[in-house]
Amino acid sequence: MQRIRKNAVSAVAVIMVLTIALIGCTSRPSETDTASSVLRIATTYGESENNWLRQQFAEIFEFMHPNVTIEFIPVTIDGDQGQSPIEQLRTTLREPNKADLVMVDYQSLWGLIDDNLLTNLDSLIKEDQIDTGQFAAPVNNAMTLIGNGSTYALSPTFSTTALFYNKTIFDEKGVPFPRDGMTWEDMIQLAGRLQPGEGKLSYGFTFNSFSSDAFYDMLSYASPLQTMIFNEKERKMTVDTDSWERVWTSFINLARNTKLPLPDAENNNNAEASSGAMNPYSNDYFLSGQTAMTIASYNYVNQLIDANRNAPRIQGMKQIEWDVVTLPVHADQPGIGGNITINNAVGIAANAQNKKEAWEFIKFLNSKEWATTKSRSNSNELFTYVKSNKPQNNLNYNLDAFFKLEPAPYQIKLGRLFDEKPDLYQVLEIGRNKLNEVLTGDKEVRQALREWQSEGNVKLQQILS
Structure with a gap:
């Protein structure tokens, strides 16, 4: 799993001050509550991820709850080639007093739910009046689909895909920009009007920016x-x-x-790229100007920002004026499309010893306060708490495009089957x-x-x- 690890932007004292400023609406433990507890979180990540996990998810919660200590339990040892991570996780969760929570990618939830290893969160959500309407609809839909209508985990972050387009190419060709809610037929017509295949513009559209x-x-x-x-x-x-x-x-x-790049066409494209002036972005269809539209995940925004920042120092490289819209949809399936990635779904183990504290931890990770705090440094994923998301670098792009479509149910189910x-x-x-x-x-x-x-x-x- 690819992650962008960021160093802490301030000392622990500054983190504490920031936290105090943001947790006014978040529940705190009573001063008379002196009982200590350890929250054990089983993950399918390796030991090398523990420091990153602590920095991202544990430190602020422990400051707010001084009587709670969080331990991350990697069920795999880096380099271990034994059982699959999900099988080791199942083994861990079956052992009494071993784990209170799990933190996994969302596809791993299927088997845990089937084996009754996770706690249904619906009654807790209702009891605490958690407004899941504040959460991103793609995440809510994915979680209830996996839970067969129930919720067994929540995730503070996620990523989806959208359609990026080069505004300059459209302006030069006199073609209107793409728009949210386009059908595939609409997109095909737009791409054809751009006259792909002439000059540097090889393709009107690609399914991703780097290969096909x-x-x-x-x-x-x-x-x-x-x-x-x-x-x-x-x-x-x-x-x-x-x-x-x-x-x-x-x-x-x-x-x-x-x-669209086809089997032989892609080889020709690579040959053309290698014969010309090469730069770090030559093999990226979109950044090199070879395609006018491409599908990419939210973290592609950062790649675009970096490319535009570096463009003045790279021979033959031009800055790209870009924006983003929802993926095209099929006319008979409006509102459905795109991929969703959830790497940090958090659920409560069925035999957890500290269910109260475990639920407090999940609530906090999915709160406005946590998302607002982390939004200052995390620019690689979207926050499930929708209102905490802001365009990167104060740019003016269509951020809503990443929230409007529901993930395709069959794609999620197929992903489960191929994982198993x-x-x-x-x-x-x-x-x-x-x-x-x-x-x-x-x-x-x-x-x-x-x-x-x-x-x-x-x-x-x-x-x-």
């Missing part, structure tokens, strides 16, 4: 449609269908109209080869889907037996 794989781009495009690849219970592929034929046909139309059964990627690889054969003109769409179905069925029987 047509098959996984197609899966990203298709995920809001919830078109199933296979039926796990029946162990059968479900791709030889009219719906999948429509998906592949419409994706190929998108690829051709936006000049990594060999299923072999089924995807078959589909990848078939789509590439269609793109190179060697096969018709339905023929390729029929072959994917047949060969995939054989592989499914091997993997799921």
Whole structure:
């Protein structure tokens, strides 16, 4: 997991002063409460992350609760190649008095909930009148989806994707800017009007800024449609269908109209980049000016800021005037699209010994006070407490674009399945080869889907037996 670690911006005393200024509305322990307790938080991160975890999540809470000590328990030792982290976490949570809380990526919650290893938080949220309407809708939706309608964890931070665009390219071509709520058809028309493929502008749009794989781009495009690849219970592929034929046909139309990098095209692009003047941003489609629009996560904002800061010192590099809008959506699935990443979901262990203190910890991490404090230094993720988010560097960009769409439910469920059964990627690889054969003109769409179905069925029987 990639993290940006920041050094403390002040001494502990300054952190304490800042905390005091922000915790006026947050509950504090009674002065007569002298009982000491230790909150043990099990994580799937390695020991090397402990200092970062303490700095980000523990120090302020311990200052506010002087009788509480927080211990992070990594269930994996750095370099350990034994059980998978999630299996080790399950083992830890089954042991009595071992952990009070867990802090994990959101996909890891599935198995913990299925095994009854986490506490349902709904009654606690209701009792303390926590207004989850103040939280980012994508996070609320992801958490209730994973909990089958209930909430078993909350997360103070998250990240989503949006569509970044180069305003200068649109102005030069006399084409209107993208807008929130565009359909894929709208975006394809815009990209075509930019005349991609002429001059430096190689593509009207790319699914990310640094590489391209047509098959996984197609899966990203298709995920809001919830078109199933296979039926796990029946162990059968479900791709030889009219719906999948429509998906592949419409994706190929998108690829051709936006000049999307295809298997051979990407190699040509890399060759062109290597033959020209190279700089640290040459291989980034968006920063190098090769694409007018690209999908990226929130942390790409920082990369854009850094690139513009460094541009005057790099030969051939120009600063980019940019903005961001919501991802395009399918006309029959409005409001759904994009990816969500939650790295620090926090839940209470079912057999926690300090449930009261554990709940206080979760409440504080998801409070306005915590988010406001951390917003001064954390610019790599979004805060679940929506009002604490501000544009970086006082820039004027469309921050709301990261909050408007719901994550595709099927994509979240599929992520769970592939986490639990990594060999299923072999089924995807078959589909990848078939789509590439269609793109190179060697096969018709339905023929390729029929072959994917047949060969995939054989592989499914091997993997799921």
